[in-house]
Amino acid sequence: MNVGRRPIYGIFWLRAFFSICVVEWHTLAVGKSLIFSKIDYKSHQYELSDFLNFQVFLLAVPIFLAISCYLFATRKPDAKYFWTRAKHLILLSFFWSVFLNIWTDGIFKFITSIPLSPWALMEFIARAGNTPYYFFLCLMVLLGLCLLASRLNNYTLWLLTIFSILLVALMPMISTFSGFIKLSAWWHPLPFLPYPFASTLLFRYSRELHHWRFPVAALSLGAAIISGFFEWKYYVDAIYFSIQPYALPAYMRPSVFFACYSLLVLFLGPWSNCPAFIRFLSDYSLTLYCLHLFFIPIVVKYASTAAPIFQSRQIQVVLVLLLSYAGGMFLKLFFKKSLLVSSSSPQS
8 A cells, every 4th residue: 555645535434424423322313222221231132223322333432543543653753743733632622621511501510510629620631521522632642652652663562452452351341340440431541542553553564454455354343243242241231330321331342443443444445536525524523523512402402392303313413413514614714723624634
């Protein structure tokens, strides 16, 4: 594969699709199985909604992290470039988490919700004020590890990748046995520890992958399927209800890693171009991620009293998408573009 500076069109497709998956997940548009029930979760039988929710939609955050780590590795980064990215990510996390909290609860309730104890305050910050904008702080940590990875040889990177995958696989059981369930929480970087090392290796082996792309992607997909069976058998536990509304770790699962990198390997292949519509969805993936939470409550509230067609969850998803894209184009008139729009040209 040519690793010159040129657009990676496959990444446009991944950004476009998985940005919509974020909305599908946060609206639970395909429904919920018994894995969401504190009372009946033990009677749960795997169904289509589980596959879509946990094996597709929940890949959104990990795939964006994997893409970002890969693109960072292609820049052969130095400390100056890292700090430029880090400052931008801190700004995104701070701005959108404060904005959403004030929008939802008002400024007084937001201020009074800020913990005073040091540990609680650290968690509050790591969780970006209990919002999905924790993503930006996780990414900042992972990019720091990418910077470290860029200084390491391939042998060390392979060891770190394997060790961190094993750690992700063991952590749910360690969390369950120790009772310290926050080790497997969704809002800190630990579930994504393998990503900087794997992304750096992926970049370094990009030429070789030109010939081995499909076998590597198939092998990674097979690992995702096998580990997925293991996870649904051994990871399900009521203890997770203390931090989330379902009995399975969100991201602390090796199947998530393997599925992400199966897709990334596949979509880094030679794409000649992509349609303008996909480019738009890709460019506005950050817009959608940042704004959809403002519109979901509005759409759900008014759809409940509207015509029956608007009570369909998928119709509500479409409405949230349209409002988010329109809101993003409007806010660009007042906000910095970097707060709303992704880079239009991911390059390798």
